[in-house]
Amino acid sequence: MRTTIKYILLTALRDWLFSGLFVALFLAYAVAVFLGGTALVEGEQMAASYIAGSSRLLLVIGLIVFVCFHVRRAFDNREIEVILSRPVSRSSFVIAYWLGFAVVSLILITVLTASIYLFLTVHSSSSLLIWSFSLVLELWLVVAFSLFASLLLRSAVVAVLLSFGFYFISRMLGFFLFVMESPLHQRPDFFSVVTGKLLEAVSAVLPRLDFYSKSEWLVHGVADDVNIMFFVMQTVIYIPFLLWMAIMDFKRRQF
Amino acid sequence: MWEKITVIILAALQVFFWNGVRFGEGESEVIIWEGTRSFKPELGIVPPVPRPETVKALSLGDEQFYFRQAAFRLQNAGDTFGRVTSLKNYDYSALYQWWKILDSLDAKSDFTPSLVSYYYGSSQDAKSHVPYVVKYLHEHGASDPERKWWWYSQAVYHAKHRLKDNDLALEIATEMAQKVPKGVAPLWVYQMPAFILEDKGEYKAACDIILNIIDTYNDVTQGEQNFMNHFLEERIGALVANEDKIDKSQFDPRCLFAIEKHKEINALQ
Numbered sequence: 418m419r420t421t422i423k424y425i426l427l428t429a430l431r432d433w434l435f436s437g438l439f440v441a442l443f444l445a446y447a448v449a450v451f452l453g454g455t456a457l458v459e460g461e462q463m464a465a466s467y468i469a470g471s472s473r474l475l476l477v478i479g480l481i482v483f484v485c486f487h488v489r490r491a492f493d494n495r496e497i498e499v500i501l502s503r504p505v506s507r508s509s510f511v512i513a514y515w516l517g518f519a520v521v522s523l524i525l526i527t528v529l530t531a532s533i534y535l536f537l538t539v540h541s542s543s544s545l546l547i548w549s550f551s552l553v554l555e556l557w558l559v560v561a562f563s564l565f566a567s568l569l570l571r572s573a574v575v576a577v578l579l580s581f582g583f584y585f586i587s588r589m590l591g592f593f594l595f596v597m598e599s600p601l602h603q604r605p606d607f608f609s610v611v612t613g614k615l616l617e618a619v620s621a622v623l624p625r626l627d628f629y630s631k632s633e634w635l636v637h638g639v640a641d642d643v644n645i646m647f648f649v650m651q652t653v654i655y656i657p658f659l660l661w662m663a664i665m666d667f668k669r670r671q672f
Numbered sequence: 673m674w675e676k677i678t679v680i681i682l683a684a685l686q687v688f689f690w691n692g693v694r695f696g697e698g699e700s701e702v703i704i705w706e707g708t709r710s711f712k713p714e715l716g717i718v719p720p721v722p723r724p725e726t727v728k729a730l731s732l733g734d735e736q737f738y739f740r741q742a743a744f745r746l747q748n749a750g751d752t753f754g755r756v757t758s759l760k761n762y763d764y765s766a767l768y769q770w771w772k773i774l775d776s777l778d779a780k781s782d783f784t785p786s787l788v789s790y791y792y793g794s795s796q797d798a799k800s801h802v803p804y805v806v807k808y809l810h811e812h813g814a815s816d817p818e819r820k821w822w823w824y825s826q827a828v829y830h831a832k833h834r835l836k837d838n839d840l841a842l843e844i845a846t847e848m849a850q851k852v853p854k855g856v857a858p859l860w861v862y863q864m865p866a867f868i869l870e871d872k873g874e875y876k877a878a879c880d881i882i883l884n885i886i887d888t889y890n891d892v893t894q895g896e897q898n899f900m901n902h903f904l905e906e907r908i909g910a911l912v913a914n915e916d917k918i919d920k921s922q923f924d925p926r927c928l929f930a931i932e933k934h935k936e937i938n939a940l941q
Contacts, residue, residue, distance in 0.1 A: 470737030627733020
């Protein structure tokens with residue numbers, strides 16, 4: 418397992434993932450600080466909010482693309498077959514792969530959190546820690562889905578698009594629930610009923626990613642413990658669920 | 673050979689597409705093709721106001737991030753791409769809706785009221801625009817009087833000095849003095865109705881408010897006590913100066929005593 422994790426880290430270095438994402442994060446950081454400096458008031462809060470929101474998007478996009486193309490290339494180059502020729506079970510292979518990507522996410526977020534702590538003013542160190550912890554869990558969940566999609570699908574592009582779809586729909590689930598309860602969508606016509614049921618089904622199956630890493634925590638602090646429990650419980654349920662599905666599918670695959 | 677001619681023809685068509693094809697001038701001008709060069713992006717002043725559902729969708733669960741983007745956009749509205757737009761040309765009805773949307777995203781932040789009071793409140797067209805500013809600041813202050821009393825007082829300031837509407841200013845100031853919990857704001861917040869009443873010539877009511885503050889607020893700092901003394905001296909000086917116009921029959925005896933003392937001191941000096 419340790420060898421597989423090391424292999425993932427090496428491939429992340431080989432694919433310029435760290436340098437590419439660090440450069441992108443540095444640029445986002447510089448733009449956030451510049452824009453914060455031009456704000457009429459609350460410049461520090463504006464910079465913190467910008468860096469929190471933009472870095473989250475950069476990391477999610479970067480990791481989805483990396484995971485999907487990495488797994489696909491490993492299939493095409495027969496690297497996976499080489500790994501499986503050793504005494505490694507398929508379930509430990511999937512878990513080790515996910516752990517490797519999880520370590521990559523952790524390294525990226527540690528550097529980001531340290532830079533925010535050192536150079537920006539946030540509400541409190543504890544709110545920064547909670548935000549970082551939440552972002553770690555969000556990335557682990559996204560990585561688990563990307564791994565599942567790339568093991569399931571034969572095209573890396575489709576896996577990337579599916580992962581983006583999963584991420585953005587999961588982030589919009591709060592909006593879907595808001596729309597479902599809006600009086601405008603309580604009409605009894607066929608279309609409203611069908612879309613309402615569809616949205617209800619989607620919101621039941623997908624995780625609520627809108628509970629994760631809110632930049633508000635860096636500006637005003639975390640309001641109560643309920644917020645934390647929501648995203649922790651969501652992660653505890655959903656990551657094993659995704660990994661289990663990935664293992665089930667991978668076990669049936671013929672090489 | 674034909675390949676080159678085809679490329680040249682397509683390039684020429686592209687230039688015509690860009691420039692347009694027209695003959696003649698003035699009324700006899702015949703336009704065959706308008707040309708894309710004349711179509712420029714329309715740069716509005718105030719961005720279109722989104723619906724609450726749209727705001728929820730666009731924020732992707734991170735409302736603070738969307739709030740900061742929208743607030744920044746509103747701060748620079750009308751002054752982008754090298755343009756500078758006079759505040760009298762802004763649509764304040766749309767701006768008011770934007771301010772309310774920003775408050776629905778983050779009511780704790782002081783960014784929006786600061787922008788409204790210190791920037792949008794300086795419109796050259798005070799009569800049409802400042803009522804929106806006063807309405808917003810009043811609502812923002814009333815949403816959390818304990819923390820937002822400053823914006824309440826800004827609503828009073830804009831109503832009194834920009835709109836010159838003493839009745840509205842008095843209404844907001846009285847509400848503020850009642851709603852802001854005792855001790856969380858400086859004394860002038862509670863004295864503000866007295867300032868306005870005095871301006872309106874209602875000296876008795878102004879005197880009553882000051883006496884009420886003296887009775888109620890015993891635990892005040894030396895700085896605030898000095899300010900109150902200065903304020904009372906000024907008010908009583910104004911009462912003495914306008915003594916012949918004032919009906920003193922309804923005045924509190926303590927206020928009358930202060931007037932007499934003030935006169936005695938003046939006579940001695």
